[in-house]
Structures are given as C-alpha cells and as structure tokens.
Amino acid sequence: MTASHLSKERPLVKFYLFLKTLGKNIFLVSFFIMFVILAYIAVEDIFHAFSDWFSVYFSDPLNQSTTNHMMLLFFIFLFGLALIIIAQFAAFFIGPSKSTLITVEPFDYDLQSIPKTIVIIPAYNEEETIIEAIESVKPFCHEVIVIDDGSTDKTVENALKTSAKVFKHRSNQGLGMTYRDGISQALSLGAEIIVGFDADLQYRAAEIPFLLSPILRGDYDLVMGSRLSGTIEKMPLLKRLGNILFTKLIGSLINLKISDGQSGFRAYTAELAQTITIRGEYTYTQEMIVEAAAYGFRIAEVPIHFDKRKVGKSRLMKGALNYAFQAGLFLVRVLRDHHAMKVFGTISAIFIVIGFSLGQYILIVWLTGIESEFSHGVLALSALSFISMGITFLVLALIADMKDKTKRSVLVNLTKKD
Numbered sequence: 001m002t003a004s005h006l007s008k009e010r011p012l013v014k015f016y017l018f019l020k021t022l023g024k025n026i027f028l029v030s031f032f033i034m035f036v037i038l039a040y041i042a043v044e045d046i047f048h049a050f051s052d053w054f055s056v057y058f059s060d061p062l063n064q065s066t067t068n069h070m071m072l073l074f075f076i077f078l079f080g081l082a083l084i085i086i087a088q089f090a091a092f093f094i095g096p097s098k099s100t101l102i103t104v105e106p107f108d109y110d111l112q113s114i115p116k117t118i119v120i121i122p123a124y125n126e127e128e129t130i131i132e133a134i135e136s137v138k139p140f141c142h143e144v145i146v147i148d149d150g151s152t153d154k155t156v157e158n159a160l161k162t163s164a165k166v167f168k169h170r171s172n173q174g175l176g177m178t179y180r181d182g183i184s185q186a187l188s189l190g191a192e193i194i195v196g197f198d199a200d201l202q203y204r205a206a207e208i209p210f211l212l213s214p215i216l217r218g219d220y221d222l223v224m225g226s227r228l229s230g231t232i233e234k235m236p237l238l239k240r241l242g243n244i245l246f247t248k249l250i251g252s253l254i255n256l257k258i259s260d261g262q263s264g265f266r267a268y269t270a271e272l273a274q275t276i277t278i279r280g281e282y283t284y285t286q287e288m289i290v291e292a293a294a295y296g297f298r299i300a301e302v303p304i305h306f307d308k309r310k311v312g313k314s315r316l317m318k319g320a321l322n323y324a325f326q327a328g329l330f331l332v333r334v335l336r337d338h339h340a341m342k343v344f345g346t347i348s349a350i351f352i353v354i355g356f357s358l359g360q361y362i363l364i365v366w367l368t369g370i371e372s373e374f375s376h377g378v379l380a381l382s383a384l385s386f387i388s389m390g391i392t393f394l395v396l397a398l399i400a401d402m403k404d405k406t407k408r409s410v411l412v413n414l415t416k417k418d
Helices: 011-047 052-059 064-094 130-140 155-159 175-188 205-216 237-254 270-275 285-294 320-338 340-368 376-417
Strands: 003-005 102-104 117-123 143-148 165-168 193-196 222-232 266-269 299-306
Touching (some): 102 205, 102 299, 130 143, 130 155, 193 205, 205 222, 205 299, 222 237, 222 285, 340 376
Parallel strands (some): 117 143, 143 165
Antiparallel strands (some): 003 102, 222 266
C-alpha cells in the first residue's frame, strides 16, 4: 500500500521564475533611481543648493537631453512593471510546479483494522439510484450517512430501506449546506475518516480504498479523486472547460498543481473536517481545498473513473450559470479572507504606480520647463492622493494578512491540543 508522486520540474516554470525575477529587478532599480532623483530635487528646493552644472543641466528648457533621460528612465520603469504582469499571466497558464497527483498501488482492504470511516452521500431526488449507491459503499466503510436536500420523490423512503442513517432537509438548502450537515453528522458519530460520495453512481465505490490509502499511511489529510487525470466516460464540454478553469484558479491561489478541483469524491481526516469551515450554500469542493491548504493540511489526488450518469441529470446544482456565479462569489470571498495581501496589495500597487506616474510627469515638466495644459497643483494633489490611497491599501493588506495568519495559527494550535 504505497503512494508515489508524479510531479516534476518543467522548463516553463524556470522561464516564468526568470521572467518574474527580471521584471522585479528592473522595476525596483528604476523606481529607486527615480526616488533618489526626486529626493535630491526636494532637498535642493528646500536649501537652494543646486550646483551650477546641475542647475544649468536641468533648468534649461532647450536642453532636450533632460527630457529624453527622464522619459527613458520612466519607460524602463514601465517595462519592468510589464514584465511582472506578463510573468503573473504566465504563472496562471503554466500553473504551480508542485503537483498533488499521486499513484496508489492496489492493496487488500481490511475494514476491521482501519479507523472508523463514514461515507456521506448528499442526495436530491435520486430515488432510482440511492439504494444502489448506499449498498455499493457499505463494504468500504463502517457507516453510511445520507443527507437528503428536500427531495420531492421517494429518495428518503428508499434510503430508509437500507442500513444507512438518513437525515432530511425540509426544503432545498443547496449542496454546500447539505454537505456541511453531512460532515457535522459524521463527526457526531465519531468518524475518524470521512468519504464524500455522490448518489448518482458516476463515481465507483470500489475506488474508495485508493482515496483512503494515502491517509491511512499518514502521508496526506485530504485525498481527492481526479476525473480529469483519470477516465471520463462522459462529461459535457462546457462543464469540462469550467472545471479546468476553476481548477487553475484554485491551484494558483494555493500554489499547488491540482488537476480536478470540483470532484466530490474525496476522503479526509476528522481533524481537517473539524478545522475548516464551509460557508458556501451551493458549493463546497473548492472551499474545502482552499481552507485545507490555508491551514497547512496535506493534499493529494488520485486518478479515478467517472462514469456516465445512468438515470436523469444532475439535480444538486441549479445549472451551469448558477454554479459559475456561486463559484465566482466564493473566489472573491477566498481572496478577501485568505489572500488579503494579493488583493489589497495589488490595489495598492495600482494606486502607487498611477500616483508615481503623475509625479514623474510633473517632475519632467518642472525640470525641463515644458509648458503643460494641466495645472501643476492639481496634478501634484492627484499624485499625492493616489500614493496615499496606495499606502492605505498596503496597510490594510498587512493588517488583514496578519489577522489571517493569527487566526490560522490559533485554530491549528487548538486542533493539535484536542
């Protein structure tokens, strides 16, 4: 029962790192040079201490070399900034170098010798497949929990014919709420490992041991079944593209190369389930991954089969557009809560660059004596306003980032004590 990594270094990753480093160096050096020039001029303006050569060089309106030099420096500054932006886009498409995909060798499954494992199955109007879904997972777990999300058919009645524990919402609450309730019930029953499974039978229960193996070995805390790295019998093109896009976004947020961030077929420890918080009403898959990574849990994926749906169509989600909208809201919330430095830091950089650019324009006009149709006072005030707003957002980024790290540290320490 062993697991091995499939990750490897890629030349494109090295190119991205080189491009990003080069852009940062050019940006910082040109910024420092312009800052020194501005500081020198500010000191001269206060103490009137220009040398004759420097005064002639910079104050002569006919001296076009001054304008050329300052403009060249400014364009170098913008070039460095552009390289950083290009590198960030390249990073998104290249993806992180650290892969979560592993291979698991077959092993003999001994249910009596493993920690208490509970399978949770969220269901909504799955009367035709719920019994088969429950019976298929029973050989691989100690207990089965079905959370019915307000079904209007005989899903609950059929589930009660089995040995599964069945819980029912009075009305449709959404997949996120349903899954969260399933986790809560599993923990209350003493689950040490929880497995998520779907009622539509598109996942294969026989592959549950492959999810459990890395956890039982103590190598990982969350193991997901990857459809996109495995075998897909049928998946609509729009859904496949959406999965790829959202997976790339999730991977870029947590700096891990994930192949399938939307798979509901996953196993995880009780410690992880007790630590993370699922707040979304309509989705949980991405949120669990981001929360797990934020708290330092180890994440892996194994290739799985994804079969064609036998009966009807997916009912837990209210359509592709609704799912995309909810996933978009989730991403915004994740950026705000766990990547404040990226969000507020980026906004800060934008404001500072705009303010610095205005300041550079004022500097060139003032030094060379070029006439401008804009008021110097208005431009200077605008530049200071943008820079001040940039500094404000930077302070907010630092505060939010510090609060997030403190919260994670406290929760992880509490979990370890428990």
